[in-house]
Amino acid sequence: MSSSAEWKLVTTMLAINLAFAVVNLLLKKTLDQGLNHLVIVTYRQAISFIFLIPIACFRERKSRTEISSQLLCYLFFSALVGITLTQFLFLSGLEYTSATFSCAFLNVVPVLTFILALPFGLEKLNLKSKSGRAKISGALICISGALILTFYRGTQLTHHPHSHAAGNNVNAMNSPQRPKNWALGSVLLAAGCLMWSSWFLMQARIGKSFPFQYSSTAILSFFGAIQSAILSLILERDLSVWVLRGKLEIISVVYAGMVGSGLCYVGMSWCVKHKGPVFTSAFTPFTQLFVAIFDFSIFHEQVYLGSLLGSVLVIIGMYSLLWGKSKEAKEMECLVKQSQATGGGEDCNSASQVIRVTINSRDS
Numbered sequence: 001m002s003s004s005a006e007w008k009l010v011t012t013m014l015a016i017n018l019a020f021a022v023v024n025l026l027l028k029k030t031l032d033q034g035l036n037h038l039v040i041v042t043y044r045q046a047i048s049f050i051f052l053i054p055i056a057c058f059r060e061r062k063s064r065t066e067i068s069s070q071l072l073c074y075l076f077f078s079a080l081v082g083i084t085l086t087q088f089l090f091l092s093g094l095e096y097t098s099a100t101f102s103c104a105f106l107n108v109v110p111v112l113t114f115i116l117a118l119p120f121g122l123e124k125l126n127l128k129s130k131s132g133r134a135k136i137s138g139a140l141i142c143i144s145g146a147l148i149l150t151f152y153r154g155t156q157l158t159h160h161p162h163s164h165a166a167g168n169n170v171n172a173m174n175s176p177q178r179p180k181n182w183a184l185g186s187v188l189l190a191a192g193c194l195m196w197s198s199w200f201l202m203q204a205r206i207g208k209s210f211p212f213q214y215s216s217t218a219i220l221s222f223f224g225a226i227q228s229a230i231l232s233l234i235l236e237r238d239l240s241v242w243v244l245r246g247k248l249e250i251i252s253v254v255y256a257g258m259v260g261s262g263l264c265y266v267g268m269s270w271c272v273k274h275k276g277p278v279f280t281s282a283f284t285p286f287t288q289l290f291v292a293i294f295d296f297s298i299f300h301e302q303v304y305l306g307s308l309l310g311s312v313l314v315i316i317g318m319y320s321l322l323w324g325k326s327k328e329a330k331e332m333e334c335l336v337k338q339s340q341a342t343g344g345g346e347d348c349n350s351a352s353q354v355i356r357v358t359i360n361s362r363d364s
Contacts, residue, residue: 009271013283016264021290023260024103026252028094035249036241037091038232040256043244045083045225047257049218052266056214063212067219074206075219082199083224083261084231089192096185103288105189107146107314110321111139112197113281122204123278124328131331134324138317142285145313154305200268200277207273217265224261282321285314 027040094102114135117123126132210216232241244250271280289311 012267016267017286018290019259019264020287023256030249030252041087042228043253044257044261045221048221048261051258051262052218056218060212076223078202079220079223081195084227086192086195089188093185093188096181103291107285109193109197109284110282111142113200114139114278131324131328134320138320141317145310148310152306200281203272204277213266213269282318
């Protein structure tokens with residue numbers, strides 16, 4: 001893949017995580033005002049389906065193949081895991097904790113995806129090669145950064161002139177809402193991250209048999225809306241929770257549906273198709289970084305030492321993981337060239353070791 005294509009993928013993932021950061025901030029505001037989280041999921045998926053259907057029919061009308069019952073089954077469970085359960089668990093955990101704490105949990109998604117991809121053969125790991133050591137060290141560094149973000153606050157590094165007034169307003173708004181339950185919230189967030197990581201692997205398989213991002217995302221949104229509506233009606237019988245009150249709730253739900261559940265999922269499916277699930281999930285920590293920037297600049301939240309150290313470690317770990325994957329791809333390309341001509345260098349020898357280890361592990 002050319003360098004321009006690589007940069008296009010990186011830019012796409014950065015834009016996606018920026019959009020997700022805005023979605024999280026808007027939804028946090030709507031949750032604080034009392035909007036039911038399952039209603040949010042249902043509305044955003046329904047809006048995503050309505051938004052994507054005409055685009056899918058126009059862009060993929062000539063290339064789309066027949067949708068089999070087996071593919072529909074895959075898409076149904078993909079929607080259940082990656083949309084309904086993920087958003088239900090994450091928003092439930094958000095209710096019992098805080099926005100910063102919840103976003104910090106997203107940083108473990110790349111590591112979980114990498115670990116889950118290993119037994120399914122979607123990722124290879126050879127600790128004797130530089131690429132393998134870079135990938136495993138990057139995963140460990142990401143975990144360390146996520147733990148620091150979660151459990152260490154540290155000293156305050158910034159002093160915003162409006163911080164005290166803003167903080168008092170936020171506390172006044174949040175204090176009568178729901179009691180904090182950090183243990184239960186942590187369990188819900190961890191389960192949500194596990195579902196989210198599993199979705200990347202499922203989407204990698206779906207993308208091979210049905211590489212039409214707009215159509216597949218529209219179907220996912222359709223199934224997600226139905227699943228969320230059924231779950232919401234089971235857990236909440238009061239129909240008044242379905243009424244959107246005020247411009248903020250309407251704007252948040254529409255934006256979350258069209259951008260967060262529509263275009264972002266299309267972009268992620270496209271990146272998974274070209275670079276795999278681990279590369280795509282590795283950009284997840286940027287959501288937390290963008291949220292922190294918005295919190296400080298717009299909502300006057302303060303920056304603490306733990307947030308800075310954790311964010312730096314997450315970036316270093318993610319870069320190490322991506323560097324390892326890039327070097328692994330170059331080693332494989334070098335091996336192909338070596339098979340066509342004699343010679344080769346250290347990277348080609350490393351690639352040969354990777355191939356031999358992969359073949360031996362599969363044979364065993």
